Amino acid sequence: MFSKILIANRGEIAVRIIRACKEMGISTVAVFSTADKNALHVNLADESICIGGAAVKDSYLNINAILSAAICTGAEAIHPGYGLLSENSKFAKLCDKCNITFIGPSGDIIEKMGNKEEAKKTMIKAEVPVVPGCDVIEDIKLAKAEALKIGFPLLIKARSGGGGRGIRLVNKAEEFDNAFLTASQEALSAFADGGVYMEKYLSPVKHIEMQLLCDNFGNVVCLGERECSMQRKNQKMIEESPSPAVSSETRALMIECAIKAAKAVGYRNAGTIEFLLDKENKFYFMEMNTRLQVEHPVTEMVTGIDIVKWQIRIAANIPFDFKQKDVKINGHAIECRINAENPYNDFRPSCGTISMLHVPGGPWVRFDSAVYQDYFIPPFYDSMIGKLIVFAKTREEAIRKMQAALCELVIEGIEHNSEFQMEILAEPVFKSGDYYTDFLLKRGQK
Ligand code: ADP
Ligand code: ADP
Ligand code: MG
Numbered sequence: 001m002f003s004k005i006l007i008a009n010r011g012e013i014a015v016r017i018i019r020a021c022k023e024m025g026i027s028t029v030a031v032f033s034t035a036d037k038n039a040l041h042v043n044l045a046d047e048s049i050c051i052g053g054a055a056v057k058d059s060y061l062n063i064n065a066i067l068s069a070a071i072c073t074g075a076e077a078i079h080p081g082y083g084l085l086s087e088n089s090k091f092a093k094l095c096d097k098c099n100i101t102f103i104g105p106s107g108d109i110i111e112k113m114g115n116k117e118e119a120k121k122t123m124i125k126a127e128v129p130v131v132p133g134c135d136v137i138e139d140i141k142l143a144k145a146e147a148l149k150i151g152f153p154l155l156i157k158a159r160s161g162g163g164g165r166g167i168r169l170v171n172k173a174e175e176f177d178n179a180f181l182t183a184s185q186e187a188l189s190a191f192a193d194g195g196v197y198m199e200k201y202l203s204p205v206k207h208i209e210m211q212l213l214c215d216n217f218g219n220v221v222c223l224g225e226r227e228c229s230m231q232r233k234n235q236k237m238i239e240e241s242p243s244p245a246v247s248s249e250t251r252a253l254m255i256e257c258a259i260k261a262a263k264a265v266g267y268r269n270a271g272t273i274e275f276l277l278d279k280e281n282k283f284y285f286m287e288m289n290t291r292l293q294v295e296h297p298v299t300e301m302v303t304g305i306d307i308v309k310w311q312i313r314i315a316a317n318i319p320f321d322f323k324q325k326d327v328k329i330n331g332h333a334i335e336c337r338i339n340a341e342n343p344y345n346d347f348r349p350s351c352g353t354i355s356m357l358h359v360p361g362g363p364w365v366r367f368d369s370a371v372y373q374d375y376f377i378p379p380f381y382d383s384m385i386g387k388l389i390v391f392a393k394t395r396e397e398a399i400r401k402m403q404a405a406l407c408e409l410v411i412e413g414i415e416h417n418s419e420f421q422m423e424i425l426a427e428p429v430f431k432s433g434d435y436y437t438d439f440l441l442k443r444g445q446k
Helices: 011-024 040-044 063-073 089-097 107-114 116-123 140-150 173-191 248-264 296-303 306-316 395-408 418-426 426-434 439-443
Strands: 004-007 027-033 046-050 077-079 154-161 163-170 196-200 205-214 221-233 237-240 270-280 281-288 332-339 356-358 364-368 384-392 410-412
Touching: 004 011, 004 063, 011 027, 011 040, 011 306, 011 364, 011 384, 011 410, 027 040, 027 063, 046 063, 063 116, 077 306, 089 107, 107 116, 116 248, 116 281, 140 173, 140 196, 154 173, 154 410, 163 173, 173 196, 205 248, 205 281, 205 306, 221 248, 221 296, 221 439, 237 296, 237 418, 248 270, 248 281, 270 306, 296 306, 296 332, 296 364, 332 395, 332 418, 384 395, 395 418, 418 426
Parallel strands: 004 027, 004 077, 027 046
Antiparallel strands: 154 163, 154 196, 205 221, 205 270, 221 237, 237 332, 270 281, 332 384, 356 410, 364 384
C-alpha cells in the first residue's frame, strides 16, 4: 500500500479523498491555488503545496507544478478526483513516466474512452448498443446530409465535451447550418477541439449509469445503477440508486452489458458507463467516464462499498475480496447537489462569504462538502459546493429524509439551490419516479 498520496483536486472531492486516505493510514498532500489558501482540503491534508494562481490553467491544470509537488513531497500516487485532470491522458502518462501511480485507468484507456466518438466506435465493436448517430464530420454539406438521415430533432455534440457542456439541440433542418457552425466554433474554444458529431435526440429518456470497479487481476464488478435523469442544462442535479424505473430484468441486462464493455477495453479501476434508457426499456451507450463520479456516494450507500478506498487499493495492486455475486443492493439512496447558484435566474453562479452554516445530521444523512462558516466561495471554480446524501430502507422514506435534511440545511450569505431542490422533491412526478431528462425543461426551467 502507498504511504503517501497527493490529491490533484480541490473542494468536496479533495476532502472526500483525504478522508479515505486518513482511514487507510496513508498520509496526504494537498495542492492548492492562491485563491484556495483557506480551503478545507488544505487544512485537512498532512502537507500542502501552493501550485499557482487562481485560474485552473495556472494551478489545478498545471501538470508540471503538480508533478513537481508530488516529487518534492515523495508522494507515490496521485488521485485526480473528478473534472480537472482526471480524464487527461497526457497527465496519466506523465505520472507513469515519473514513477508515480495515477489512481485511475491507464493513459491509453483514458484516451480511447475520453474521445466520445472513438468510445462509441469501440462499443459498437463490442456489440454494446449505442445512441444512433454519426462520426465526426468537418464538412458542413456532408454533415447536413447526414443530419437529414438521422432526422430531427438531433444533438450536435463536441467530441471532447464534458460536464454537460458542448451539446446543442437542433430542432429542424432550417436551423442546422447555423447550429453546426456555432457548435464547432464553441467546441474549439472550449475544448481546444472543434470536432463535433451528431446523435439522434432521444426523448423522453432516462439517464441511467452503471458503476464499475475493475482490479488489476481481470476481476470486473458492477455496483448497479444510478438514476441521473433530474438534470439542469444537461448537468445532473439529483441522483438516486437504485433507479425507480429499472426492473430487475433490465438491470441484469445493463449490468451484463456494462461488464462486457469494461472487459472489451481491458478497463482498470473505477469507471462509469452512461446509458440512455427509453420507455420501452431499450438502452443505448452514451459515454464512459473513466474516473470517479460526482454521484458515487449513492452507490456507496446502497452497496456498503467505499469506492474511493477501492480505487486506491486497485491502484496498489490489491485484488478484490468480493465477487459480483456478493454485491447486494440494499435500500435506497438519494443525493442532491447543493450548488451556489440562483435557480430562478438561469442558474447563475453565486459567490461570496458563507455567513451562517448549519449542516443537517442524524442517522444515514451524509453531507460531502468543503465549506465551513465564514468560508469565502471564490468565483473561479465549479458552483457545486456540497452534496447532501441520504439513505433509507425505501425510496419513499429516503425522499422524506431528504426533505427533512434540506429543511434543516442553512447556508446564508450566498445564493444556492436547496429550496429549488425541495420544490422538485415535492413534485408528484418526481415522487412517482416516472421522470425523464426533460423534466426541468418541461417545468419551464432552461
Ligand atoms: P458526473 O457525471 O460525475 O457529474 P460531469 O460530467 O458532470 O460528471 O463532470 C464532473 C465534473 O467535471 C464537473 O464538475 C464538470 O464541471 C467537470 N467536467 C467534466 N468534463 C469536463 C470538461 N470536458 N470540461 C470542463 N469540465 C468538465
Ligand atoms: P457529458 O460528457 O457532458 O456528460 P453526455 O454525452 O453524457 O455529455 O450527455 C449529457 C446529458 O445530455 C445526458 O445525461 C442527457 O441528459 C443528454 N443527452 C446526451 N445525449 C443525448 C441524446 N442522444 N438524446 C437525448 N439526450 C441526450
Ligand atoms: Mg455524461
